[in-house]
Structures are given as C-alpha cells and as structure tokens.
Amino acid sequence: MKSKIPVEEGDYYLTPEGYRCFTEQYHLKRGYCCESGCRHCPYGFDKKINSVKKK
Template sequence: MNEKIDPNNLVEGEDYYLTPEGYRCFTEKYHLKRGYCCKSGCRHCPYGFDKKTGEIKKK
C-alpha cells in the first residue's frame, strides 16, 4: 500500500483528528496507509520509532 496519498482526500476521524490546540494529529491507520515511518516521533506511530534513541523498535 505504498500509493501516493492525496492530502485533499484525508478523512477527519479516520486519517487524522484535530487536537485542542488545532493541530492535525495523524492516526495509526493513516500511518499504515502511508506505508513508512517518517521518524518524527508521531503520537500514533505504528512502527515503534523512539525519538530519544532514534531507533525503530519492531513490535
């Protein structure tokens, strides 16, 4: 599933939600659909990236 994701076709509540501060927070489903880890320390990263160590810990 490594297709290009069109940012205009994201579904709120499925691909992301808005935080109380107004930021877009991507869901685990979105990350899996994207197909790779961006190594930004995302809140819902399904790949197990640890921002402190800089390593991806396989689950």
Template structure:
C-alpha cells in the same frame, strides 16, 4: 516526489491546540516511518532513543 495519499475519515483528528494529528491508520496507509516521532507511529519509532522497537 512522494505520492500524495488522499485523507479519509479516521486518518487524523485535531488536537486541543488545533494541530492535525495523524492516526496509526494513516501511517499504515502511507507505508513507511518518517522518523519524526509521530504520536501514533505504528512502526515503533522512538524519537528519544532514535530507534525503532
């Protein structure tokens, strides 16, 4: 089971549709890329190309 990372201010925001959107700050704290095509992926993953930059 993966470690739960407590959320802090700046880790996410709510989109206009009401979804929780994680920021690059949160992804870096998590420490790995989940390869889900996250909007703010700091690891350079491209869901369209299925590759990392």
C-alpha cells in the same frame, strides 16, 4: 518523489490546541515511517533514542 496519499475520514483528528494529529490508520496507509516521532506511529519509532523500539 513519494506519492501523495489522499486524507480521508479517520486519518487524523484535531488536538485541543488545533493541530492535525495523524492516526495509526493514516500511517499504515502511507506505508513507511517518517522518523519524526509521531504520536500514533505503528512502526515503533522512538525519537528519544532515534531508533525503532524493541519489543
């Protein structure tokens, strides 16, 4: 089981629709890519091609 990461200030913001959107800061603190196509993914995952984007 993966450990629970405490959510702190700067880890997310609320979108105009009211959803919680995690920031790059939170993803880096978590330490891995969940492969969900997150808006601020620092790991480069692209859900459209189901792979990490090549630079």
